[in-house]
Structures are given as structure tokens and as C-alpha cells.
Amino acid sequence: MSELVTKRILASSHNLYRAIFAINTQAPLSQAFTHKSLHRTGCLRCPKNTMLAVAEEPHVAFLQSPGLGHIIPLFQFAKHLVLHHQVRVSFLVITTGASNAQNQFLQSATIPPQLQVVNIPQSDMTDIITEDMLLLTKLCVMTQESLKPLKSILVELKPKALIIDIFTTQAIDVCEELSIPVYSFFTASTILLTFSLYLPKLDSQVEGEFVDLPGPVEVPGCPPIRTNDLLDQVKDRKNEEYSWYLFHVSRMPLVAGIFANTWQDLEPVTLKALKENPFFEEISTPPVYPIGPIIKDDEFLTEKDAEIGAWLDNQPTDSVLFINLGGVALKPVVEPGQEVIGREEVKRVVRAVIVGEEGKAIRRRARELKESACKMLEKGGFSYDSICRVVDIWKAKG
Incomplete structure (x- = not known):
């Protein structure tokens, strides 16, 4: 094969x-x-x-x-x-x-x-x-x-x-x-x-x-x-x-x-x-x-990987990084009869994540899960x- x-x-x-x-x-x-x-x-x-x-x-x-x-x-x-x-x-x-x-x-x-x-x-x-x-x-x-x-x-x-x-x-x-x-x-x-x-x-x-x-x-x-x-x-x-x-x-x-x-x-x-x-x-x-x-405990990092990691480490606390992997925590609303999300709707969702209460709740939940995850595999x-x-x-x- x-x-x-x-x-x-x-x-x-x-x-x-x-x-x-x-x-x-x-x-x-x-x-x-x-x-x-x-x-x-x-x-x-x-x-x-x-x-x-x-x-x-x-x-x-x-x-x-x-x-x-x-x-x-x-x-x-x-x-x-x-x-x-x-x-x-x-x-x-x-x-x-x-x-x-x-x-x-x-x-x-x-x-x-x-x-x-x-x-x-x-x-x-x-x-x-x-x-x-x-x-x-x-x-x-x-x-x-x-x-x-x-x-x-x-x-x-x-x-x-x-x-x-x-x-x-x-x-x-x-x-x-x-x-x-x-x-x-x-x-x-x-x-x-x-x-x-x-x-x-x-x-x-x-x-x-x-x-x-x-x-x-x-x-x-x-x-x-x-x-x-x-x-x-x-x-x-x-x-x-x-x-x-x-x-x-x-x-x-x-x-x-x-x-x-x-x-x-x-x-x-x-x-x-x-x-x-x-x-x-x-x-x-x-x-x-x-x-x-x-999770992985070690991996080989390319020069590009290291560069991206360093950039992320230098961002302010609670920064929002928008990555589209096919699913989002806040779902935009598509108008009836349309398949494409409108620009204003995208702006609304992004604003909600960055400054809205929903975004604050997501970041708080992420911190809680991070702390919880660190304890799960400890004795x-x-x-x-x-x-x-x-x-x-x-x-x-x-």
C-alpha cells in the first residue's frame, strides 16, 4: 500500500x-x-x-x-x-x-x-x-x-x-x-x-x-x-x-x-x-x-514552533486568541435562508468573547479546568x- x-x-x-x-x-x-x-x-x-x-x-x-x-x-x-x-x-x-x-x-x-x-x-x-x-x-x-x-x-x-x-x-x-x-x-x-x-x-x-x-x-x-x-x-x-x-x-x-x-x-x-x-x-x-x-510529555519543536510558542508566552494575561478549528464556544446566528454568517454577527461574537460576560465566563472556566487537570494525575x-x-x-x- x-x-x-x-x-x-x-x-x-x-x-x-x-x-x-x-x-x-x-x-x-x-x-x-x-x-x-x-x-x-x-x-x-x-x-x-x-x-x-x-x-x-x-x-x-x-x-x-x-x-x-x-x-x-x-x-x-x-x-x-x-x-x-x-x-x-x-x-x-x-x-x-x-x-x-x-x-x-x-x-x-x-x-x-x-x-x-x-x-x-x-x-x-x-x-x-x-x-x-x-x-x-x-x-x-x-x-x-x-x-x-x-x-x-x-x-x-x-x-x-x-x-x-x-x-x-x-x-x-x-x-x-x-x-x-x-x-x-x-x-x-x-x-x-x-x-x-x-x-x-x-x-x-x-x-x-x-x-x-x-x-x-x-x-x-x-x-x-x-x-x-x-x-x-x-x-x-x-x-x-x-x-x-x-x-x-x-x-x-x-x-x-x-x-x-x-x-x-x-x-x-x-x-x-x-x-x-x-x-x-x-x-x-x-x-x-x-x-x-x-497528554504528551515531550516533543520535538521546530524553529517555527518555538517562534510561535515564544510569541504566545509574551502575550498579556487573559489575551484572547481566535482559532477556528471547526467549532466555537459561542455560536454565531445565521439568518434564515442564509448559509454564510454576516460580518456584523462575527463582530458580535468576537466582541462577546473579548469583553463580554460570556467571554469572562469562558476564561474563568478555562482556568478552573487547567487547575483541575493538573491535580487529576497526581497521587x-x-x-x-x-x-x-x-x-x-x-x-x-x-
Whole structure:
């Protein structure tokens, strides 16, 4: 598969993770190992003042679909488990159709000795991937073909658990045979998570296209979602992308738990719905563990990046930076029968953000979330304790 096709697949899959709050997770990785090299010996490195014995370090595996948009967030979580929770990690990587950027990322920097990369052998995609396939379909087919040797790899690794992403749910069947619990790491917002869990029900109740519904989609216990804001992959139910997305999200209730890259203060409404709403109890939603914010802890900055960062640092406190990423906190009003926002309306919204009470409330909320985020992953923080609960489950497996 060409590098161009792989990059397009990555771009398409990235669109699936659009959310009201985007958390950029990146981290460097230095070297890759085949699964045959896992038995090499080496000393374990634990943080100072840690009394854990080697036998108490649970070993878990990660598995994600191809592309940096999927690899980077799960790798950052894997690295966090190694460095802060004394977990040993085998990080499984699908190499079929890997881009140069992916290979460079996996060989670019030092990683903890207790995090080892396991390359899944490439699969021959000749006559399987066709040019007329849509991008998400190509990604899902490539992933499914690449997972054929998964059982033998897991038999050798013997992990206490497997952590997957949204497009590798075929691993659930393999792990059921091997009695390995599976967890899903959902990297987008919990609004998208609740919609994804509700999609099978919506699919069974609605005839025709969701975009033709007379009103917004009402997800139980959550804010309504405008049909225009739905994922591109669910706007056309006749294409294969929709079928693949529905297939994978329908299997999410089968996992032992769902890690969500969020925290209580950021998305309280949807987290409460996932825990308490009768619908999510009815479909046996697994426990949802808020573990965020898992963010990048280092990255290479270009000269231009450093220049932009320095400019931002020199701006006055409470400055307003207007960035249009496709969504805004204050929504301009479009006049009936028009598709373009008028100049005066843009001026009104900008003025409200800069000097209005709404803008002050947004900046106050941002400061509160920043302070809250800093505490979540500290010892005793909500997300830290949430991760500890799962790690204790892994340790108890012996």
C-alpha cells in the first residue's frame, strides 16, 4: 500500500475522534522489537521509594489500528502506566501499510525499558484492498487481516490484559479463547463515546438516514447532537464505512472496562449518564474509567514552533486568541435562508468573547479546568486513583 493511501486512511480515522475537547497526545519512541525478542533479560527500573517487587509488576499488552493518529495516544497511555504505575507493557504494532512517519516515530527516541514494541508481521493485502474502497473501510480491512497471528503472539506474551482501540475489537474473540480480559481506550470525548454506545439502538429504531431526522439525535442523559454534527461515517448508512463503525461500537459492551481520556470536571454530564442512566445500564455498559488528561510529555519543536510558542508566552494575561478549528464556544446566528454568517454577527461574537460576560465566563472556566487537570494525575487525584483501581485488578490475577 502506498504511503499516500496510508496517510489518507490516517486522516480519515482522525476525523472519527472529533470532540468538544481535543487532547493532543504524542510521545517519542525509540526502537521496535519482534515478538521473538521478548525474552531478553534486563533489570527492572522502578521510581525511587517504590517497594514493589518484580513479581508485582503486571504485564499488559496494547493493540491499536494502524496510523499515528491511533498509535500516539495509546503509546502515551502505555508509557504513563510504565512510568507511574509500575506496569510492564508490550506494545503491539500493525506494520502492514506502515508509513515512513510511523516507522520514524517508532525509532525516534528513548523509551522506558519496561515498554517493548512488538511488531505484528505484515499481511499481504494484494487483491484485498481495492482502489474503490473508502478510507475507513481500507483501515478496517487492513486491521482485520493483520490480526490473524494475534493468538500466537498473545500465547507467547501471556499478558494479564489487552488494551485495544475502537477499530481492533476482533481481538475480543481471540482474548475470550485465551481468558485474557480486554479493555478499550476511547481517546475522544465522552459525548462521542455515549453516541457510539447508543448507535446500535439508533440503528434499529430509525429508518432512512440520520441526517434526515426532523430534530437532533437525543442520546439518553446527554446533550442533543445536531444531525449536521454527526460523524461523516454515520451520515450515509448505505456505505461500508458505516457498517464497519457500527460493527466495532456494537462490540464495546463486551470489554471489561473503558478508559476515557477525560476527567470528571471536564465532562460531568456525560460521565454521569454513562454511570447512572438506565439505558447504559440496560446495555451492560462496562465500567468507564476517566484517566485524563493523558497528554504528551515531550516533543520535538521546530524553529517555527518555538517562534510561535515564544510569541504566545509574551502575550498579556487573559489575551484572547481566535482559532477556528471547526467549532466555537459561542455560536454565531445565521439568518434564515442564509448559509454564510454576516460580518456584523462575527463582530458580535468576537466582541462577546473579548469583553463580554460570556467571554469572562469562558476564561474563568478555562482556568478552573487547567487547575483541575493538573491535580487529576497526581497521587490521590481522581484519574490517578481510577488507574490504580484497574492496576490492582491486574495484580490480583497473579
